[in-house]
Amino acid sequence: MNNHLQQHISERIRQSLPELSHPSLALDLWNILAEQHFQGFLPYFTVNHLCEKYHLTAKQLALVLLPISACYANPTISHFSVGAVVMGESGNLYFGANQEFCTTHIQQTIHAEQSAISHAWMRGERKLTDVTVNYTPCGHCRQFMNELNSAETLHIHLPHSQNNLLHHYLPDSFGPKDLAISCRLFDEHHNGLSYSTEDPVILAALNAANQAHAPYSQSYSGIAIQLQDHQIFCGSYAENAAFNPALPAMQVALNYLLLSGAETEMIQRVVMVEQPLNLSYRKMAEELLAYLADVPLEYVVL
CATH class of the missing domain: 3.40.140.10 (Cytidine Deaminase, domain 2)
Incomplete structure (x- = not known):
């Protein structure tokens, strides 16, 4: 593994601070991010x-x-x-x-x-x-x-x-x-999906699926990743008019986790909620999860 990736994000940031031209600003940023x-x-x-x-x-x-x-x-x-x-x-x-x-x-x-x-x-x-x-x-x-x-x-x-x-x-x-698509990415909306459960991780994935942007396929999906400390990071599918630049829910959730300073080694549970009308990201999600963690993908189909 690349030595850069073995370092905690705090160490990577500490090493980048000399690249900032103003030492006082660099110190302020370090303190803010550490806090x-x-x-x-x-x-x-x-x-x-x-x-x-x-x-x-x-x-x-x-x-x-x-x-x-x-x-x-x-x-x-x-x-x-x-x-x-x-x-x-x-x-x-x-x-x-x-x-x-x-x-x-x-x-x-x-x-x-x-x-x-x-x-x-x-x-x-x-x-x-x-x-x-x-x-x-x-x-x-x-x-x-x-x-x-x-x-x-x-x-x-x-x-x-x-x-x-x-x-x-x-x-x-x-x-x-x-x-002729009027709903754009970041527009507030609700996809109307429902599922009867009291499981907080499934509910988080369901909420993410309801926020998914899929106006072209109407195939909505959401991911919820729970860490060992019980933090939950969600991801919603972001579809594109050209399709290939679409961003699957698993990537969105993993990205949120990484940009929050968390580590994939702490993953304890992953739930995917999906309404696969015209396409499904289940296999892609399972493949990526298998690379990152030794936990199964819990899949809820609507």
């Missing part, structure tokens, strides 16, 4: 405090944070870490990084932009205003971002070029509007 157990996001009041103290805009702060967000990467295939930071309409900043998994299909990979976006989604953000990334987004990620309810106004910031609209990178795009 919140290295969860990879900054609430709006922390963002405002840091911006006032160091005379930065939120967009400038997001650029500063890229080396830290890249610490959450697991580049086991590419050995190339990509960091992303997205800003919500709330003013919160959410980290993201590429997540790669050996011995399984490369389609299981999570790109950094997808990581940050789905991280914000699982934390309840309802609209994104800005995406900051340390390398130019690939076509896959541009298409994924085009599914967002803020796609038309979304700004992309790179170290060498800021304040470009998404459609600057994706001209003449194909997306939800071409298929």
